[in-house]
Amino acid sequence: MAEKTTKKTGQEAGTNGTAGNGNGKRLLGIDPEAIKAKAIEDLEAIKQPTKTDLYKSIFRVKHDETPRSRTLGVLSNVFLHLHPAKINRDAVAYNYTWGMGGISFYLFWVLTWTGVLLMFYYHPTKVQAFRDILYLEHDVPFGKLLRNMHRWGAHAMVLTVWLHMYRVFLTGSYKKPRQFNWMVGVILLVLTLLLSFTGYLLPDDQLGFWAVTVGTNMARATPMLGHEGPFGLMFGMTAYNDVRFALLGGSIVDSNALLRAYIWHCVAIPGFAATFMIVHFWRVRKDGGISGPAPMMLEKEIKPLRR
Amino acid sequence: MDWHQLWTILSLPDNVPIIGLMIVIPFYTWYAFRQAFANDRLIEQLEADPEMAKTHHRKTQPFLKGWAREVHVWPYLLRIEFLAAIIVTAILMVWSITLDAPLEEPANPTLTMNPSKAPWYFLGLQEMLVYFDPWIAGVVMPTLIIVGLIAIPYIDTNPLGNGYYTYKQRRFAIWTYLSGFIILWCVMVVIGTLIRGPGWMWFWPGQTWDHNKLVFEVNRDLHEIIGITDPLIYGIFGFLVVAGFVVLTGFAVHKLLTMTEFNRKILDRMTLLQYLTMQLLLITMVGLPAKMAARLLFRIKYVWVTPWFNV
Ligand code: HEM
Numbered sequence: 089m090a091e092k093t094t095k096k097t098g099q100e101a102g103t104n105g106t107a108g109n110g111n112g113k114r115l116l117g118i119d120p121e122a123i124k125a126k127a128i129e130d131l132e133a134i135k136q137p138t139k140t141d142l143y144k145s146i147f148r149v150k151h152d153e154t155p156r157s158r159t160l161g162v163l164s165n166v167f168l169h170l171h172p173a174k175i176n177r178d179a180v181a182y183n184y185t186w187g188m189g190g191i192s193f194y195l196f197w198v199l200t201w202t203g204v205l206l207m208f209y210y211h212p213t214k215v216q217a218f219r220d221i222l223y224l225e226h227d228v229p230f231g232k233l234l235r236n237m238h239r240w241g242a243h244a245m246v247l248t249v250w251l252h253m254y255r256v257f258l259t260g261s262y263k264k265p266r267q268f269n270w271m272v273g274v275i276l277l278v279l280t281l282l283l284s285f286t287g288y289l290l291p292d293d294q295l296g297f298w299a300v301t302v303g304t305n306m307a308r309a310t311p312m313l314g315h316e317g318p319f320g321l322m323f324g325m326t327a328y329n330d331v332r333f334a335l336l337g338g339s340i341v342d343s344n345a346l347l348r349a350y351i352w353h354c355v356a357i358p359g360f361a362a363t364f365m366i367v368h369f370w371r372v373r374k375d376g377g378i379s380g381p382a383p384m385m386l387e388k389e390i391k392p393l394r395r
Numbered sequence: 396m397d398w399h400q401l402w403t404i405l406s407l408p409d410n411v412p413i414i415g416l417m418i419v420i421p422f423y424t425w426y427a428f429r430q431a432f433a434n435d436r437l438i439e440q441l442e443a444d445p446e447m448a449k450t451h452h453r454k455t456q457p458f459l460k461g462w463a464r465e466v467h468v469w470p471y472l473l474r475i476e477f478l479a480a481i482i483v484t485a486i487l488m489v490w491s492i493t494l495d496a497p498l499e500e501p502a503n504p505t506l507t508m509n510p511s512k513a514p515w516y517f518l519g520l521q522e523m524l525v526y527f528d529p530w531i532a533g534v535v536m537p538t539l540i541i542v543g544l545i546a547i548p549y550i551d552t553n554p555l556g557n558g559y560y561t562y563k564q565r566r567f568a569i570w571t572y573l574s575g576f577i578i579l580w581c582v583m584v585v586i587g588t589l590i591r592g593p594g595w596m597w598f599w600p601g602q603t604w605d606h607n608k609l610v611f612e613v614n615r616d617l618h619e620i621i622g623i624t625d626p627l628i629y630g631i632f633g634f635l636v637v638a639g640f641v642v643l644t645g646f647a648v649h650k651l652l653t654m655t656e657f658n659r660k661i662l663d664r665m666t667l668l669q670y671l672t673m674q675l676l677l678i679t680m681v682g683l684p685a686k687m688a689a690r691l692l693f694r695i696k697y698v699w700v701t702p703w704f705n706v
Contacts, residue, residue: 244569
């Protein structure tokens with residue numbers, strides 16, 4: 089009812105040409121001029137979205153080109169505040185870090201998303217797993233692209249993590265005070281490789297099956313804990329109670345192994361990796377930010393060691 | 396020359412990362428060393444000229460008085476991260492559209508794949524299986540690699556080269572890392588991918604992967620070659636050989652380490668524990684090529700045979 093009235097009065101206001109001068113007719117106690125003025129006000133506001141309450145409530149601070157708001161833009165954002173507000177001017181050049189840590193993280197992120205999407209179509213059972221992959225490849229819209237991106241992304245991440253470690257070594261960035269972060273890095277490297285390896289079995293095809301068979305056969309030979317390893321028999325190891333059995337949930341790579349690989353791959357290892365990444369990034373900040381390019385130190389400036 | 400065989404291996408979608416590896420590792424090695432050498436030249440200048448050392452900002456990057464030493468993350472870093480994300484996404488998309496992830500026949504425990512290979516990043520370890528028993532190649536070595544990597548910051552007592560590329564100031568560390576990472580890891584990965592064929596046999600690039608190839612080579616234990624038959628004696632003999640290797644290599648490493656004045660100074664800063672850990676890791680590292688040479692040159696299977704384990 090009210091809607092209709094407004095429309096009508098709006099037309100009238102338009103025809104008598106006296107918009108805005110305040111002496112328009114009132115209908116049912118509503119002043120059409122005031123409504124029109126408000127509507128114009130709203131439309132004007134849309135032209136400057138950054139001034140709206142909605143915008144301010146989300147972004148909290150202005151984003152103009154003052155140093156203050158550039159700083160706040162980083163510090164007051166939960167994702168960006170991983171970064172400091174300012175960094176070494178030479179560290180932003182590509183040639184120092186090669187961006188490999190950041191790219192590894194981005195790839196992890198891409199893998200998480202594509203991985204979650206793949207999980208919608210995948211059952212970790214001997215009956216379904218292989219068929220699910222076929223289904224993904226042939227029927228699911230973009231399923232093939234999804235699987236390919238997950239696979240190649242994983243390979244690429246292994247490469248970028250190696251390169252990241254390579255550059256951290258070559259810039260001596262593991263030296264004091266960053267020793268511990270290097271350790272966290274090594275753990276991340278191992279987790280990255282394990283993520284890739286556990287994923288290998290999931291399509292339940294010949295490639296994954298034999299790769300995992302070759303890989304876990306080595307566990308048989310673990311000293312003391314594998315039934316074919318040195319001293320294994322003395323410790324009472326058999327094919328049914330050694331580490332390999334624990335990894336596979338059986339004495340052969342079968343349905344239990346598939347389920348275990350799935351849980352490690354989709355839940356446990358990504359959880360550990362994410363946790364260690366948080367620690368890793370936190371420590372980069374706490375250890376004084378990125379290590380360089382630092383001013384070079386000369387041999388004669390080495391201080392005698394205090395113990 | 397079997398070009399078709401070569402192409403079959405190289406064009407396998409799962410081998411693309413290895414091709415990438417062969418391009419990317421040399422590139423970044425060059426990229427790092429170019430900067431290292433530039434820095435080294437500046438270090439030499441600074442060492443020669445104390446006045447310059449006092450005033451210079453000590454980087455090869457340009458710097459003028461009045462320039463801020465720091466820049467805002469917004470936008471100078473964020474825009475790079477954004478660009479990097481876009482480029483990586485684009486590369487990954489193109490890669491995923493053009494090449495399909497492999498999918499073989501369904502898993503079949505009764506039909507062994509030949510060659511059956513671990514994922515490419517573990518092929519270095521699988522290659523080691525040729526020369527060592529699985530408990531060494533599959534368990535001890537990976538553990539030592541992880542522990543050794545973690546130990547690096549705690550045994551490297553050289554304070555120079557913290558936060559910049561340099562070769563001159565860290566020769567020993569850099570050579571060690573390069574031999575471990577490039578020769579013992581990356582090259583083994585490449586060998587495992589491109590060279591090892593059916594039966595894990597050696598096929599030169601371009602040689603046909605012949606599934607019926609048989610190689611008649613007899614590998615013998617060291618004590619057999621020498622002619623010791625008593626298990627107790629060859630057990631002790633093997634131990635002595637391994638111990639001798641450890642002592643000799645340790646001695647050689649020590650000689651190498653004390654060759655320059657600078658390294659002697661750094662060595663002085665090490666605790667005994669640091670020194671012994673470093674020796675243990677370096678000796679093990681040298682052990683890999685040593686055993687490989689023993690096998691390839693002298694057809695030696697095991698050096699040390701005991702009822703419980705063989706080395
Ligand atoms: C999942 C794997 C990893 C991710 C996502 C990651 C991420 C990062 C990022 C984003 C940085 C900031 C600087 C840069 O991009 O270079 C960084 C720094 C660092 N990373 Fe990693 N990293 C990973 C693995 C490793 C590994 C394997 C190591 C070494 C063994 C390592 C050691 C370090 C150290 C010591 C720093 C500080 C470097 C400096 O201050 O110059 N990280 N990491």
